[in-house]
Amino acid sequence: MSTYFITGATGTIGKEVVNNLLTKKEHIIAGTRNTQKVKDIFENSVTGAYFDYEDKASYQEVLQSDGIFLLGPPLNPRLYELLEPFVDYLQDNYNGRLIYLSGNGMENLEELPFHKKMEEKLRGSSLDWNIVRPGFFMQNFGNYERENIQDRNIIFSPAGEGKSSFVSSRDVGSAIAELLTDQNRVKETHILTGAKAYSHFDVASMLSDLLEREITYPNPDENTYKEVLKESGAPDFIADYMIPVYGMIKQGKVSEVTTAIKDLTGQEPESLEAVLKRDFL
Numbered sequence: 001m002s003t004y005f006i007t008g009a010t011g012t013i014g015k016e017v018v019n020n021l022l023t024k025k026e027h028i029i030a031g032t033r034n035t036q037k038v039k040d041i042f043e044n045s046v047t048g049a050y051f052d053y054e055d056k057a058s059y060q061e062v063l064q065s066d067g068i069f070l071l072g073p074p075l076n077p078r079l080y081e082l083l084e085p086f087v088d089y090l091q092d093n094y095n096g097r098l099i100y101l102s103g104n105g106m107e108n109l110e111e112l113p114f115h116k117k118m119e120e121k122l123r124g125s126s127l128d129w130n131i132v133r134p135g136f137f138m139q140n141f142g143n144y145e146r147e148n149i150q151d152r153n154i155i156f157s158p159a160g161e162g163k164s165s166f167v168s169s170r171d172v173g174s175a176i177a178e179l180l181t182d183q184n185r186v187k188e189t190h191i192l193t194g195a196k197a198y199s200h201f202d203v204a205s206m207l208s209d210l211l212e213r214e215i216t217y218p219n220p221d222e223n224t225y226k227e228v229l230k231e232s233g234a235p236d237f238i239a240d241y242m243i244p245v246y247g248m249i250k251q252g253k254v255s256e257v258t259t260a261i262k263d264l265t266g267q268e269p270e271s272l273e274a275v276l277k278r279d280f281l
Helices: 012-023 035-042 056-064 079-093 114-123 140-144 146-152 169-181 200-211 222-231 236-250 260-265 272-280
Strands: 003-007 027-032 047-050 067-070 097-101 128-134 189-192
Touching: 003 012, 003 056, 012 027, 012 169, 027 035, 027 056, 035 047, 047 056, 056 079, 067 079, 067 169, 079 114, 097 114, 097 169, 114 128, 128 169, 140 146, 140 272, 169 189, 169 260, 189 260, 200 272, 222 236
Parallel strands: 003 027, 003 067, 027 047, 067 097, 097 128, 128 189
Antiparallel strands: none
């Protein structure tokens, strides 16, 4: 049995990584600022340890582990500055494996350069790193668009007419677990996608069939998107963050389909239809 230190263990991807490692009978340390939440979710199957990127005294817990899953907090443009001290600590003190969660296309996004900078830092380090770049998560429709879909019969994202090779968070978690436990894989970058690319118009049509009522995608422009988010009470930085992210879909930069999920896990990736059915029915 090996020990793995998982950051973000109570989030969408972290939980999937933990669950996959538990099926392999591995020991998990969940690094968190809220150890009670870890206990509530995983009961006694996972060890919760206080961890905060801004508290260097909490870093020592990672030294007990054979591998680390490194995930930064979402919607944080200062992610690189937040994670850099921790990676510097690992460079000086750690000899295990590290998997970093980046994002497909984000390495070229000039407005939000944090993933690119972190990838470059890892490549210049002596750490045994692997980088995963997942596409947009299929579960985002259930996690972030549920109210729009259920109450307003719309998907409201500034993604234009472009397509995205959406990927299931379950598949991403499974792939990360394989990378953590496979000693033969090191210093690799994997683009994780589903088996097919879809536009938001396609997703609206799929949801219409699934829910047996018309779901539309109004394809809002950037100004409309900003105005609606502001009227809903969202802070201004949310739109400023999300517009360039969805712009990658709009500009056709994240439609590539890869075989990485099957290559790493041996299983075909989940279909978007299956995930939507599980999340909405």
